[in-house]
Amino acid sequence: MTARALVLGANSLGSSTLHTPLRTRDTELMAAGLRAMGCHVSTVDDNLWLLRPRPLAGPARVDVGLAGTVMRFLPPVAGLADGAVAFDGHPRARRRPMAPLIGALRSLGARIDTRTDTHDGLPFTVHGVGRMAGGPVNIDASASSQLVSGLLLSAPGFDRGAVVRHVGTPMPKPHLDLTVHMLRSAGAGIDDTRPDVWSVEPGRLNGRAWEIEPDIESAAPFLAAALVTGGTVTVQGWPPASTQPARRLLDLLRRMGGEPALTPRGLVMRGTGAVHGLSADLGAISELAPVVAALATVADGPSHLFGLGHLRRDESADGLGRLAAALSALGADVVPEPDGLRIRPRPLRGGTLRTHGDRHLAYAGAVLGLAVAGVNLDDVACTAKTLPEFPRLWSTMVLGYEGGSTDAEARVRRG
Structure with a gap:
C-alpha cells in the first residue's frame, strides 16, 4: 500500500498524505526515486508522510536496490518525465526479469536504452518526453504481478490510457486487486471485469489521505x-x-x-x-x-x-x-x-x-x-x-x- 500510494500521489493533482506508512529499505528507495525525478516527499513525523506532486524531469538516477516494486513501478513513471532517468540496483537485481516491462513500455511509446541490444534488464535508461502515448499492450507477467501493477499505476497519465492484457501462465492476483482498489480510490476509471485484462481510462488522479493498513x-x-x-x-x-x-x-x-x-x-x-x-x-x-x-x-x-x-x-x-x-x-x-x-x-x-x-x-x-x-x-x-x-x-x-x-x-x- 505504501509503494502504491507513493506512485499514485506522484501522478495526482494535489497533495497526498500517508498515515502510518511502511518505513523500510524498499519504501525509502521508492521515495528517493520519486524525489530524484522532482517529486516532493517529506516526513512530517514517524507516522505521516507528505507528498506534493511536481513536474517530473530528468536527468535523474534511481537506485532500485533489491526492491521489486521500485524496479517495476517507477520506469512507467519515468516514461512520463521530461528527460533521461537511469535505473540500476544491487547486482542480484540485474538478474530479475525486466524484459516484459521494458517491451511493454516501448510498445506504449517509451524510448529505453539497455546495456546491450540483447539485454533487457538493469541497468537501463528511460528517455521521457513528458508524455506517453499509451493504448493496448500485451505483457507476460508470469514472473510477477508487479509487472502489470507498474503499468496500471501510471496508465491514467498516458494520452490514451492503457488496456493491459496478461498473456502468460496464471498468476496470483491479490496484489493486483489491491492496485485496482487503490486506483479507484484515487479517482481512476478502470475496468477489470475481463479475465487477465485491465482497461484504464486517461485522466488525472486526485491527491488524497491514505490510511496504510497493517502488513x-x-x-x-x-x-x-x-x-x-x-x-x-x-x-x-x-x-x-x-x-x-x-x-x-x-x-x-x-x-x-x-x-x-x-x-x-x-x-x-x-x-x-x-x-x-x-x-x-x-x-x-x-x-x-x-x-x-x-x-x-x-x-x-x-x-x-x-x-x-x-x-x-x-x-x-x-x-x-x-x-x-x-x-x-x-x-x-x-x-x-x-x-x-x-x-x-x-x-x-x-x-x-x-x-x-x-x-x-x-x-x-x-x-x-x-x-x-x-x-x-x-x-x-x-x-x-x-x-x-x-x-x-x-x-x-x-x-x-x-x-x-x-x-x-x-x-x-x-x-
Missing part, C-alpha cells in the same frame, strides 16, 4: 508463534476490513489450530496447544507459504500445500525448492512437487537455516525456533526489506514486557 505478511510469523507455543499474541491496529488477504490467512491458521478473535485491543490469536496438518491451495497467498509450511512440519498430521508452481519461477531463483531445502535441513520430511509441497511431521533437529536473503524463509525459521531447540538463521537482517524492527519485535514478543506480562503483544509495523 498482513509481516504479521503472519507473529500469529503463527501463538500456534507453536500454545500462547497468545495480539496484533494491534488490525483492520476490520482489508484489501489484503487477511481473511484467508486467519482461515488457514484457524484450520491449523489457532483461535483468532478481533477485539478492541486488536487481533488476538490464541494457540490451542496443537497444530493440525491441512490440505490448502496457497496460490493467492504464496508469500505466506514459508510460515504455513513451517507450521506444517510441527503439526499432528500430514499437509499438502499446493498452488505454488509460480514460486519455481520467482525472480531468478526456485523459491519453492529453497523452502523445501531449508526445512529439510532441519530434519523435516518435505517432498517437493511441481505445484507445491507434501509435508509429513517428524521430530526436527537444530541447525542453521539458510535464508538466501529471503525474509520469508527468515520468518519460517523464527517460527520453528520457538518449537525446536538450536535453530539459527544465517541472516536475519534480510527482514529489514519490509520489517526493520523484526528482531526487536520478535525478542519483545518472546520475552514479554517488563512487569511479568504473560501475553506478549507484537506491534507489527504497518505497510
Whole structure:
C-alpha cells in the first residue's frame, strides 16, 4: 500500500498524505526515486508522510536496490518525465526479469536504452518526453504481478490510457486487486471485469489521505508463534476490513489450530496447544507459504500445500525448492512437487537455516525456533526489506514486557 500510494500521489493533482506508512529499505528507495525525478516527499513525523506532486524531469538516477516494486513501478513513471532517468540496483537485481516491462513500455511509446541490444534488464535508461502515448499492450507477467501493477499505476497519465492484457501462465492476483482498489480510490476509471485484462481510462488522479493498513505478511510469523507455543499474541491496529488477504490467512491458521478473535485491543490469536496438518491451495497467498509450511512440519498430521508452481519461477531463483531445502535441513520430511509441497511431521533437529536473503524463509525459521531447540538463521537482517524492527519485535514478543506480562503483544509495523 505504501509503494502504491507513493506512485499514485506522484501522478495526482494535489497533495497526498500517508498515515502510518511502511518505513523500510524498499519504501525509502521508492521515495528517493520519486524525489530524484522532482517529486516532493517529506516526513512530517514517524507516522505521516507528505507528498506534493511536481513536474517530473530528468536527468535523474534511481537506485532500485533489491526492491521489486521500485524496479517495476517507477520506469512507467519515468516514461512520463521530461528527460533521461537511469535505473540500476544491487547486482542480484540485474538478474530479475525486466524484459516484459521494458517491451511493454516501448510498445506504449517509451524510448529505453539497455546495456546491450540483447539485454533487457538493469541497468537501463528511460528517455521521457513528458508524455506517453499509451493504448493496448500485451505483457507476460508470469514472473510477477508487479509487472502489470507498474503499468496500471501510471496508465491514467498516458494520452490514451492503457488496456493491459496478461498473456502468460496464471498468476496470483491479490496484489493486483489491491492496485485496482487503490486506483479507484484515487479517482481512476478502470475496468477489470475481463479475465487477465485491465482497461484504464486517461485522466488525472486526485491527491488524497491514505490510511496504510497493517502488513498482513509481516504479521503472519507473529500469529503463527501463538500456534507453536500454545500462547497468545495480539496484533494491534488490525483492520476490520482489508484489501489484503487477511481473511484467508486467519482461515488457514484457524484450520491449523489457532483461535483468532478481533477485539478492541486488536487481533488476538490464541494457540490451542496443537497444530493440525491441512490440505490448502496457497496460490493467492504464496508469500505466506514459508510460515504455513513451517507450521506444517510441527503439526499432528500430514499437509499438502499446493498452488505454488509460480514460486519455481520467482525472480531468478526456485523459491519453492529453497523452502523445501531449508526445512529439510532441519530434519523435516518435505517432498517437493511441481505445484507445491507434501509435508509429513517428524521430530526436527537444530541447525542453521539458510535464508538466501529471503525474509520469508527468515520468518519460517523464527517460527520453528520457538518449537525446536538450536535453530539459527544465517541472516536475519534480510527482514529489514519490509520489517526493520523484526528482531526487536520478535525478542519483545518472546520475552514479554517488563512487569511479568504473560501475553506478549507484537506491534507489527504497518505497510
